[in-house]
Amino acid sequence: MTDRILRTPDSQFERLLDYPFEPNYMDVGGPRMHYVDDGPTDGDPVLMLHGEPTWSYLYRHMIPVCSAAGHRVIAPDLIGFGKSDKPSRVSDYSYQVHMDWLGEFIERLDLKRITLVCQDWGSLLGLRYAAENPERFRAIVVGNGMLPTGDQTMPKAFQLWKAFALYSPVFPAGRIVDTGSFRKLSPDERRAYDAPFPSRHYKAGARAFPALVPATPNDPATEANRRAWKSLEKWEKPFLTTFSNGDPVTRGGDRYMQERIPGAKGQPHTTLKGGHFLQEDSPVPFARAVNDLIARLD
Structure with a gap:
């Protein structure tokens, strides 16, 4: 682990649009992780995991819909993102260390009967953790996510994105989220996505993520993800x-x-309107789909 862990000043997050949630923090083995914990404390948890280059702000319009339905909504900022600490070198990040941070977080909160909601890198982490710890989970909802093993051909759009993240002289998070959404984000919303990164030194985690996706059959994460797929099957x-x-x-x-996972059979799978960041384009339909699934479990 790096000897230099950066912490974004709280002033960066003042007066954020539509983000009224109280901050919570947990040490996850060195860096400090921030998370939203909204709704009744005795409700079954809905764990919302974001991806690249976002943070829990991505779920700001979904959290109240799910918590109003009686669920305890927990939305962490992955290490390197949002209000969480940010190791300062790209080499400080690996798929496995992200798994370790997430596992420490879930286990210290002792979350059980979890409904996982995940997108982008939230899916790479959440699906693998659920596959390795199925006893903690009730259900899974995936929007625009996957658990790759490196055995599949990655789309050209991903290859371009990986090169941009690693080598572009600028990495404007707010503009990236805006480009990946159907609707036009407001200046305040773009500012909220830029807020975690007051300078380039804070962006190592965001730049590292695309290159950590298993893209070849001999990737360091390939075998663990193949084992996870055996569980998901x-x-x-x-x-x-x-x-x-x-x-x-x-x-x-x-x-x-849907074809590989038995629990997907007979579910009301839906296609929502939106780009990569569907939480920006269709947050309420997404949240209602989660609530409806949980209602069918009870």
Whole structure:
């Protein structure tokens, strides 16, 4: 682990649009992780995991819909993102260390009966953790996400994105989210996505993420993800896909998972309107799909 862990000043997050949530923090083995914990404390948890280059702000319009339905909504900022600490070198990040940070977080909160909601890198982490710890989960909802093993051909859009993240002289998070959404984000919303990164020194985690996706059969994460798929191929609990109609990176992943995961059979899979960041384009339909799934479990 790096000897230099950066912490974004709180002043960066003042007066954020539509983000009224109280901050919570947990040490996860060195860096400090921030998370939203909204709704009744005795409710079954809905764990919302964001991806690249976002943070829990991505779920700001979904959290109240799910918590109002009686669920305890927990939305962490992955290490390197949002209000969480940010190791300062790209080499400080690996798939496994992100798994370790997430596992420490879930285990210290002792979350059980979890409904996982995940997108982008939230899916790479959440699906693998659920596959390795199925006893903690009730159901899974995936929107624009996947668990790659490196055995599949990655789309050209992803290869371009990986090169941009690693080598572009600028990495404007707010503009990236705006480009990956159907609707036009407001200046305040773009500022919120830029807020975690007051300078280039804070962006190592965001730049590292695309290169950590298993893209070849001999990737360091390939074997663990293959094992996770063996577990998912026996997954009988409800598994719902809520992909968008306009994401060039994950298009087709919903059908792939529906065919391979037993718990996906008979579920009301839906296609929502939006780009890669469907939480920006269709947050309420996405949240209602989650609530409806949980209602069928009770």
